[in-house]
Amino acid sequence: xxxxxxxxxxxxxxxxxxxxxxxxxxxxxxxxxxxxxxxxxxxxxxxxxxxxxxxxxxxxxxxxxxxxxxxxxxxxxxxxxxxxxxxxxxx
Numbered sequence: 001x002x003x004x005x006x007x008x009x010x011x012x013x014x015x016x017x018x019x020x021x022x023x024x025x026x027x028x029x030x031x032x033x034x035x036x037x038x039x040x041x042x043x044x045x046x047x048x049x050x051x052x053x054x055x056x057x058x059x060x061x062x063x064x065x066x067x068x069x070x071x072x073x074x075x076x077x078x079x080x081x082x083x084x085x086x087x088x089x090x091x
Contacts, residue, residue, distance in 0.1 A: 004054065004079060010046045011090035012056060015039055016081040039083060042075050045090070053078050 006012050020038045044056035057071035 004049070004082070004085065006046055006049075006054075006085065006087050008046050008049055011088045012044065012046055012054075013086055013088050014042050014054070014056065014077055014082055015084040016042065016077050017083055018081065042077065043088070044073070044075070045071075047071060047074060051079065054082075 016039070017037050018040050020036050042056055042058075044058035045060055046054060047057045048055040053076050055074055055076050057074045059072040060070070061072075062069040
């Protein structure tokens, strides 16, 4: 399992391996061939973090006067699927 070196609130770029495909209808299964996966890239702020997964959110809004904080587009990524991750500078 990769070592995760970020914490809640950090802006991060995460490259992670995921499944590829997912047909929308019945089709013949291929004979042989090498199965493939995809490497995905996700960019956002760490919202939650555990030993098994990290949740990042690309869109965050807040209004201090109203005491409202919101996020949109959250993505839960399994730690075991992370290929590379790095903190980035964000305003």
